[in-house]
Amino acid sequence: MKKVCKGLGTVLVLLVAIVVIRASGSAQLDAPKAPAPLSVQPSESAERLGKAISFRTISHQDLSQVDTGQLTGFHQFLRESFPLTYAKLTVEMVSEYGLVYRWQGSDATRSPILLIAHMDVVPVDPGTEKAWTHPPFAGEVADGFVWGRGTLDFKQGVMGIHEATEALLAEGFVPKRTVYIGLGFDEEVGGVLGAKRIAAHFAALGLKFDFVLDEGLAVTKGMMPGIDSPVALIGIAEKGYLSVELLVEQDGGHSSMPEKETAVGILAGAISRLETTQMAAAIDGPAREFFDTIAPYMPFGQRLALRNLWLLEKPLTWKLTQKPATNALIRTTTAPTMLEGSVKENVLASRARAVVNFRIRPGDTVQSVLEHVHAVVDDARVKVNPGEGAADPSPMSPSDCWQFDLIEQTIREIYPDAVVAPSLMLGMSDARHYAPVSEHLYRFAPMMFTDQDRGRVHGINERIATGEYAKVPHFYAQLIRNSSLD
Known part of the structure; x- marks a missing residue:
């Protein structure tokens, strides 16, 4: 027995040693090179962004409800604001209101790259206009911010790309690889008429892009417990989408004489079971790459857990499911969002209806959720x-390739204190439509994002700091420059 206990003790000591050794050693960021200067005046570019916000390019599922005059007006504004871009790049209209730009590179042997963004914005909830500090479509520059719908999502990207191309053209810069720009106009309602048709247009031309960069994740500040540095997240995949209607139909009647089980009660039971019995969570795919990347920058306790998933994956998975943000990263989420029942308090519902929304993690599918x-x-x-509108998760793009490294390098040059990590985009973007024309789809918006900003996206008082917006053209210009390096 003593030998057995001694042997077990030795195994335990070795196990502890392995766990501690794997967790030892934190990482330090190397200083990146400084980006090349860019001749964009921050105050002028902020004013132009404000003007862009004034165009109410609100998207609707039904194109007939769209104020197309706002889109065509925005097109004309772009043409007038960026004359070199429109003079020296080939610009064409695709699918009525989508815009495609081609900046011919000097080296025809290199595959092109594609930068995409969307011109449309979500509407402002009726009745909330007076809650805004500045009117949502005034595009006012005040108190160090540009205010209005689209400043975060995503006219800052549309304008930042144009500011970058205009400034580079003014310098006489010519890219080695051809640069394409694609601007959709219905991303907020699925991108079917915009991005999907632009991607089909590229496919018909036989184009294959070395990488596609869309909006998506951002540089987060103060949102990663244990890491003081900003963390820049590059989306290498996005979750899928499914809404399911649950419908119960029974004879109605007066509430004074209910059946043993009512339509509402049956429906409530179904919803309760779905919330109680969730789909399995797993630390794999983009989530695993994210945790593997940030682990060296975490405090010892978290680093110990993340670097020893072979031993601690089950308890860590449970821990991550306890918070909405990390739960959404590792599992298909279940969210009942709509309920309908009786039209009157003393009438039994003959028809009870609910809608449950699922955001599908890579590894699950629409079919497996059903x-x-x-x-x-x-x-x-x-x-x-x-x-x-159901959609499977997007394909997962690699993070161990020069394309990802190029984007990471560019982020570090603009945000030198940032830790850069691959991750999963929890929502949907236009990027998924471009899977037929590239195996390297990345989602990153060059802006600093705090927890306070979370509610501003699609919400009240959407705004971007002028100092932060000044970095947006620099990022895109530096990315184009870096893509031309050997």
Whole structure:
């Protein structure tokens, strides 16, 4: 027995030693090179962004509801604001209101790159206009910010790309590889008429891009517990999407004589089961790459757990599911969002309806989510109807390649204190439509993002600091320059 105990003790000591050794050694950031100067005046570019905000390019599922005059007016504004870009780049209209630019490179042997953005914005919720510090479509520059709908999502990208090309052209810069720019006009409602058709246009031309860069994740500040430095996140994939209608139909009647089980009660039970029995969580794919990358910069306790997933994955997975942000990173989320029942308090509902929204992590699919819903609901009285717009998660782009390294290098040159990591975009973007024309789809918006900014995207008082916006043209210009290096 003593030998057995001694042997177990030795194994335990070795196990502890392995765990500690794997967690030892934190990482330090190397100083990046300084970016080349760019002749963009911050005050002037901020004013131009403000003017861009004044165009109410609001997207709707039904194109007939779109104020197309705002889009064509915005097109004309771009043409007038960036004369060199429109004089020296080939510009064409695709799918009525989408814009495609081609900046011919000097080396025809190199594959092109593609920068994409979207001109449309979400509407302002009716009745909230007076809650804004500055009117949402005034585009005012005040108190160190540009205010208005689209400053974060995503006219700052549209304008930043144009500012970069205009300044580079003024310098006489010629890229080695051809640079394409694609601007959609319906990203906020799925990108089917804009980005999807632009991508089909590129495919018809036989184009393949070395990489595509879209909006998406950003440089976060104070949002990563244990890391004081900013953390820049590059989306290498995005979650899929599925809304499911749950419908129960029964005879109605007066609430004074209810059946043993009512339509509302049956529906409530189905929703409760779906919330209680969630799809499995897993630290893999983009989430695993994210944690592997940031682990060296974490405090010892977190670093110990993240570098020893072979031993601690199950308890760490449970821990991550306890917070909404990290839970969404590692599992397909289940969110009941809509409920309908009786039209009156003393009338039994003859029709009870709910909508449950799922954001699907890589590894799951629309089909596997539907199978999960049927298995968990497990009640023939509850009809399960998948909604429109369902999409599987996007393909996962590699992070161990020169394309990712190039974007990382450029981020570090503009944000020298930032830790750069691959991650998963929890929402959907236009990038997924470009999978047929590139295997390297990345999602990054060059802006500093704090927890306070989270509610401003699509919300009240959307704004961007003028100092932060000044970095946007520098990022895109530096990316174009870096893509021309040997």
